[in-house]
Amino acid sequence: MKALLGLLAAVCVLAVPPAQAAEERISVHDIHTFVTEANSALNNPNPMVGRTFLLRNVAENAIFENNIETQAPGHPAFRDVWYRNTYYPYYYRYPYAHYPYYSTTSFEQLGKLDQIGLFENKKRLIVGYQQEYVVTGIKMRPDASMAVVDVDLKEYSTRYAPYSPYLTSGVLHGNSKCKMYLSKYNGRLFLARMDCNTVTAMPY
DSSP, rough: OOHHHHHHHHHHHHHHHHHHEEEEEEEOOHHHHHHHHHHHHSSSHHHHHHHHHHHHEEEEEEEEEEEEEEOOOOOTTOOOOOOOOBBBBOOOOOOOOOOOOOOEEEEEEEEHHHHHHHHHHHHHHSSEEEEEEEEEEEEETTTTEEEEEEEEEEEEEEETTTTSEEEEEEEEEEEEEEEEEEEEEETEEEEEEEEEEEEEEEEE
């Protein structure tokens, strides 16, 4: 009887770690759900919704690194590109190549609270500011508790259309190629790090 009880106890002990490990395993579904929730929260008209999402889902020691290339006007004819709407004569590609322009490159490294502050500033200062994460690739082992996710980050605003009395949305101001590092802890995904290369016309 003692031998049987000992055997049962050993089986229980051996069964516990895989169950715990399964809880911390990241699935592709988890990643897509996280990105969808991020897009929904960060694009809410109320900046506090996005702030709350970032406070809850970004690790305390998270790092955000960004190589920024800023397109600055080199000619008086420089204008923003109307990305989703074509209004003559603003139909050229991004960035406008016919006239010379300056390309100012810089680097920034932000912590969690700095990144939240940057997000809040954009929401308050840029009319109709929206950002969209699009997953382009996922790198992880089948049993991983961490994943590296390739995402495109596109930043838009609402602007007046040239020669038009109504507002139009979808003006592209920033386009970033990013690597998002996600970790799972206690059944929840956290953003641990993000590295981006950004081309933008927004002030930084």
